[in-house]
Amino acid sequence: MGKILEVKNLTVHIKTHKGVVQAVRGVDFYLNEQETLAVVGESGSGKSITMKGVMGILPKNGKVVDGSVMFQGNDLTKYSERQMQQVRGSEIAMIFQDPMTSLNPTMKVGKQIEEMLKEHRKEMSKADRKARAIELLSLVGISNPEARYDQYPHQLSGGMRQRVVIAIALACDPKVLIADEPTTALDVTIQAQILDLMRDLQKKIKTSIIIITHNLGVVANIADRVAVMYGGKLVETGDVADIFHNPCHEYTKGLLRSIPKAHEKGGELQAIPGTPPDLMEPPVGCPFAARCKETMIVCQKYMPDYTDCGKNHKSACWMLDEMAQEVNSDEK
Amino acid sequence: MDKSKIDRSMYQKAKVEASEKEHIAAPASTMLADAWIRLKKNKAAVVALFILIGIILLAIFAPIFSKYSFRDTDYNNVYGLPSAAHIFGADQFGRDLWVRTWMGTRISLMIALVAAILDLVVGVLYGAVSALFGGKVDAVMQRIIEVLVGIPSLIIVILFLMAFPAGVGTIIAALSITGWVNMARLVRAEILKLKNQEFVLASQVLGTSKFNIIMKDLIPNTVSVIVINVMFTIPSAIFTEAFLSFIGIGLAEPQASLGVLINGGYQVLRMYPHVLIFPAIVIVLIMVCFSILGDGLRDALDPQMRK
Amino acid sequence: MHSNRKGDVMLKYVLKRLGYILVTLWVIVTCTFFMMKNLPGTPFDAERFSIMTPQQQERVLEMYGLNDSLPMQYVKYIKNMLKGDLGTSFTYVNQDVSKVITGRLGPSALIGIQAVLIGLAIGLILGILAAWKHNSGIDYFTMILAVLGVSVPNFVAAALLQYYIGLKWGALPVGFWTGWNCSVLPSIALSFSATAMVARFMRTEMLDVLDQDYIVTARAKGLSQMKVLMRHAVRNSILPVVTILGPIVVNLMTGSLAVENIFSIPGIGSLFVDCIKANDYPVIMGITIFYAAFYMLIVLLVDLAYSLIDPRIRLAKGKES
Numbered sequence: 029m030g031k032i033l034e035v036k037n038l039t040v041h042i043k044t045h046k047g048v049v050q051a052v053r054g055v056d057f058y059l060n061e062q063e064t065l066a067v068v069g070e071s072g073s074g075k076s077i078t079m080k081g082v083m084g085i086l087p088k089n090g091k092v093v094d095g096s097v098m099f100q101g102n103d104l105t106k107y108s109e110r111q112m113q114q115v116r117g118s119e120i121a122m123i124f125q126d127p128m129t130s131l132n133p134t135m136k137v138g139k140q141i142e143e144m145l146k147e148h149r150k151e152m153s154k155a156d157r158k159a160r161a162i163e164l165l166s167l168v169g170i171s172n173p174e175a176r177y178d179q180y181p182h183q184l185s186g187g188m189r190q191r192v193v194i195a196i197a198l199a200c201d202p203k204v205l206i207a208d209e210p211t212t213a214l215d216v217t218i219q220a221q222i223l224d225l226m227r228d229l230q231k232k233i234k235t236s237i238i239i240i241t242h243n244l245g246v247v248a249n250i251a252d253r254v255a256v257m258y259g260g261k262l263v264e265t266g267d268v269a270d271i272f273h274n275p276c277h278e279y280t281k282g283l284l285r286s287i288p289k290a291h292e293k294g295g296e297l298q299a300i301p302g303t304p305p306d307l308m309e310p311p312v313g314c315p316f317a318a319r320c321k322e323t324m325i326v327c328q329k330y331m332p333d334y335t336d337c338g339k340n341h342k343s344a345c346w347m348l349d350e351m352a353q354e355v356n357s358d359e360k
Numbered sequence: 361m362d363k364s365k366i367d368r369s370m371y372q373k374a375k376v377e378a379s380e381k382e383h384i385a386a387p388a389s390t391m392l393a394d395a396w397i398r399l400k401k402n403k404a405a406v407v408a409l410f411i412l413i414g415i416i417l418l419a420i421f422a423p424i425f426s427k428y429s430f431r432d433t434d435y436n437n438v439y440g441l442p443s444a445a446h447i448f449g450a451d452q453f454g455r456d457l458w459v460r461t462w463m464g465t466r467i468s469l470m471i472a473l474v475a476a477i478l479d480l481v482v483g484v485l486y487g488a489v490s491a492l493f494g495g496k497v498d499a500v501m502q503r504i505i506e507v508l509v510g511i512p513s514l515i516i517v518i519l520f521l522m523a524f525p526a527g528v529g530t531i532i533a534a535l536s537i538t539g540w541v542n543m544a545r546l547v548r549a550e551i552l553k554l555k556n557q558e559f560v561l562a563s564q565v566l567g568t569s570k571f572n573i574i575m576k577d578l579i580p581n582t583v584s585v586i587v588i589n590v591m592f593t594i595p596s597a598i599f600t601e602a603f604l605s606f607i608g609i610g611l612a613e614p615q616a617s618l619g620v621l622i623n624g625g626y627q628v629l630r631m632y633p634h635v636l637i638f639p640a641i642v643i644v645l646i647m648v649c650f651s652i653l654g655d656g657l658r659d660a661l662d663p664q665m666r667k
Numbered sequence: 668m669h670s671n672r673k674g675d676v677m678l679k680y681v682l683k684r685l686g687y688i689l690v691t692l693w694v695i696v697t698c699t700f701f702m703m704k705n706l707p708g709t710p711f712d713a714e715r716f717s718i719m720t721p722q723q724q725e726r727v728l729e730m731y732g733l734n735d736s737l738p739m740q741y742v743k744y745i746k747n748m749l750k751g752d753l754g755t756s757f758t759y760v761n762q763d764v765s766k767v768i769t770g771r772l773g774p775s776a777l778i779g780i781q782a783v784l785i786g787l788a789i790g791l792i793l794g795i796l797a798a799w800k801h802n803s804g805i806d807y808f809t810m811i812l813a814v815l816g817v818s819v820p821n822f823v824a825a826a827l828l829q830y831y832i833g834l835k836w837g838a839l840p841v842g843f844w845t846g847w848n849c850s851v852l853p854s855i856a857l858s859f860s861a862t863a864m865v866a867r868f869m870r871t872e873m874l875d876v877l878d879q880d881y882i883v884t885a886r887a888k889g890l891s892q893m894k895v896l897m898r899h900a901v902r903n904s905i906l907p908v909v910t911i912l913g914p915i916v917v918n919l920m921t922g923s924l925a926v927e928n929i930f931s932i933p934g935i936g937s938l939f940v941d942c943i944k945a946n947d948y949p950v951i952m953g954i955t956i957f958y959a960a961f962y963m964l965i966v967l968l969v970d971l972a973y974s975l976i977d978p979r980i981r982l983a984k985g986k987e988s
Contacts, residue, residue, distance in 0.1 A: 085886045088801075109892075116889035124887075129880040134903055134978060143898075144888050180978040196888070326370035346371075355371040510691035510963045512917045514924075515955050518943060522951075523702050599820055606822045607924055607940050626826050626929075633830070640823045647818035655814075 031098075032236050033059040033082075033120075033204055038095035040074075040081045047308045051077040053260040054095065059204065064230065064237040066251035066268070068244065068283070072304050074260040075240045079206045083122055084112040099204070118148035121197035125209040127189035131181040137192045138177035141165070144199040164195040167232075169225055187218035191225065198229060205230075207239045211246060223249050244287055248272065253340070256280050259305045259315025261331075266341030276335075276343035279316045314346065322347055395584070398660040405656025408649035415646060419469055422462035431455065431614050439632045448638040451624060461639050464616040468643070471532055471617070472597035476590050478536035483543025484586060490544065491551035492574065498548075505541055513538035517600065521609050531610055535597050543589050550582045584661035591654035595647045602643055618643045681971065688963045695959050696748065696952075700741055703948040753956070754949040758942065764953040768935065774850070775927065775934030779919050781854035786861025786915065791908070793862075794869025795901060798877060809866050816863020822925035825856035829929055853930040857922045861915050868911050872904040879903075906977045913966045920958055 040052035052074045059065050067075045081092045097104040124130040132140060141161040145152055165173035168191040181189055197205055211219040227250055230237055247254055254271040256264040264277040275281045282300040302319035305311050317327040327346050335348040346352050399405055433453040442449040448457035490501040520534040554560055560577050604610030605619025618639050625636025753764035797809035833852055877900055885899045923936035942950040
């Protein structure tokens with residue numbers, strides 16, 4: 029299994045009228061073929077912006093200022109807008125958070141799927157495109173696809189709309205599918221259905237998936253590997269089992285503690301006190317230092333390096349540093 | 361990384377200030393103070409505000425401190441060009457246009473202001489009663505409004521002016537007879553929207569009296585809608601008054617409103633453009649400034665913009 | 668079956684709205700009728716009337732329907748109105764009011780339609796460009812134009828256009844209505860506020876649409892900027908522009924009163940102003956009814972058109988939901 033996508037030192041700045049937000053500050057990760065990578069973190073941690081940077085669809089005031097995005101041997105950050113347009117949708121497709129707003133309200137859903145084919149499968153005839161659109165609708169589990177083809181988004185339920193969004197994304201059999209919180213806006217029962225659908229489709233069309241979420245349940249359900257982001261930085265990556273059973277970074281530990289556990293009734297929910305750092309003036313040290321239980325002086329002054337804490341498992345935390353462990357054991 | 365700078369002592373637990381954990385971007389402030397701060401950042405709106413204040417001061421004091429009166433004629437200076445003595449020149453009777461222009465501005469502004477206040481009072485009351493009582497009262501009141509909005513308001517104004525003798529009072533009455541409808545609709549819509557929001561529900565659940573809910577929850581939250589609407593009513597009233605005087609059914613000589621002056625200037629535009637230009641510039645300035653200030657206020661007061 | 672039911676809802680809605688329009692018209696007719704009757708002034712000057720013989724006076728009064736009791740006159744007026752007869756003009760001797768009005772329709776319609784078309788064309792282009800290049804030179808230009816367009820009174824704009832372009836520069840005819848080229852300057856003068864309203868509305872609407880998630884979806888599909896703009900952004904923001912046609916029409920009606928006077932155009936607007944000055948009550952009433960009916964029909968048409976072109980709007984449930 030080779031790496032299909034490898035992101036190195038990705039740095040994204042967003043200009044606002046108040047100043048420059050350093051939304052993504054040097055993020056490295058990779059995606060293996062047919063693998064599902066979950067990117068986890070709270071709102072404002074830079075997850076979505078990272079992915080929009082990969083896709084080249086940052087808002088007008090956003091810009092990739094450093095780093096590379098290697099996709100099948102080419103650096104996408106060096107691509108022209110025109111070249112990127114050919115990659116977007118056909119090679120790397122994206123699913124968005126809110127199906128209520130991510131479909132064009134005045135265009136029939138069939139047309140919205142066909143638009144993708146028209147752009148990237150120029151050889152297809154009109155009839156072919158329609159046949160393919162209907163095929164896609166039934167592939168994502170929409171019953172009576174011929175009738176749905178001619179409907180507008182407001183005539184569909186939220187779950188169905190998200191299926192349409194998935195159908196659009198899969199229209200050209202993309203090699204990479206980026207799903208930005210695909211289940212957050214849906215009812216809990218529908219969430220499970222959509223996740224099942226994504227897993228089935230991944231097997232069918234052999235795509236690799238990056239799923240952005242802040243829901244650890246979703247991670248456990250679908251992911252092979254996990255990347256945890258905090259304050260515009262990647263703080264820990266590893267296989268899903270390692271992250272859940274042996275978290276290394278204090279933030280990841282806090283995140284796991286905050287999941288309600290069904291068998292521990294009556295216990296208090298453990299929140300992580302505080303709010304994420306202001307990325308207009310990001311902290312010089314570890315971004316989590318201000319909220320961490322174990323903060324040391326060094327944490328506030330220097331950003332930690334990545335330390336291996338298992339196979340495929342890395343974390344950026346001063347607690348993993350040899351010296352920290354020494355000091356700790358001395359004190360005990 | 362260069363670890364040479366890091367020594368053992370740095371691995372001591374650090375104290376984290378509580379304030380560092382909770383980043384609160386700005387101290388809490390009231391809606392109006394907030395709006396004022398935002399308005400001050402809008403340069404165009406601030407400039408517009410200063411120009412308006414300047415125009416209002418001139419309208420009040422220029423006629424008082426001039427040695428001419430708006431009705432003094434001087435047949436030696438008929439259509440006199442702008443000069444040191446007569447800054448804006450003189451009209452067909454040799455009357456000083458500097459004084460007449462500011463006198464006209466004073467009358468136009470006064471008409472607009474009174475009309476706007478009447479709109480405000482009637483519109484807010486009507487809208488609030490309609491929204492708060494609901495049911496049949498609301499239904500009847502809305503039918504009345506629906507009939508009124510069906511008629512282009514200028515027609516009502518013109519018919520009204522025909523029925524009553526021309527004068528400042530008639531114009532004000534004519535302007536207010538249709539002007540309040542818009543305010544009433546906006547206020548009603550806003551209150552209906554607020555009434556169903558959680559914070560009003562919360563007040564009700566907590567046992568707040570109806571009167572207090574109206575005074576503390578509903579009215580403060582409709583203020584922005586009202587203020588913004590007033591800012592657009594005033595220029596539109598100034599326009600309507602000038603328009604009526606221009607087509608010859610508003611105020612008449614020797615009274616000077618901006619419309620009367622522009623009408624007089626238009627008659628002699630080919631020969632003496634200065635008679636038209638000065639009142640035209642003043643009215644355009646007033647309208648532009650109110651428009652920009654209104655936009656600025658809307659941006660500043662819009663609760664959705666509050667972050 | 669489904670579309671049939673939709674048709675029924677539509678028909679019911681149109682009938683209800685037409686009912687409202689009739690009630691409103693009736694209120695207007697009644698109010699203006701009694702108001703006019705109480706106004707000073709008769710169709711003919713008092714001096715000539717007083718030297719007539721009683722028989723002559725009788726005949727003249729009967730001709731204008733003035734010898735009946737007031738309620739009788741009212742009933743007659745309504746009856747005649749339903750037949751399309753709005754009475755006889757005072758100033759245009761022996762002419763039916765309806766004929767006087769219809770005779771003046773052409774020029775007003777011409778400059779009105781031209782003004783709307785100019786306003787839409789320039790307003791839409793400026794609005795789209797301004798939103799697309801948000802905070803750029805063209806955006807500021809559009810905003811300044813929009814503020815000026817609604818702030819410079821149309822009679823001032825018309826007077827200046829007539830003076831500078833018509834007279835000083837001599838580019839286009841002003842003064843006498845001799846044909847189409849006389850309609851150019853008045854149409855331009857009338858179009859300023861429409862242009863400003865459209866440009867401003869389109870810009871706001873489009874900025875809003877450009878912020879929507881489905882624009883990001885369209886970009887993620889790999890569409891070119893132009894396609895995203897034209898197929899998704901413009902399409903969705905241009906539809907609501909239909910809704911400001913009502914206010915624009917009112918604006919043009921108002922504007923035409925002054926503009927037609929300034930350019931001496933034989934249209935409804937100048938007729939209205941002339942008749943107001945001449946106390947020609949039957950014509951004033953006729954035009955009042957005409958304006959009100961026209962405006963309300965336009966608003967109804969706009970609502971219907973909007974519900975047809977925008978799939979999200981369903982009439983029966985109200986458009987605000």
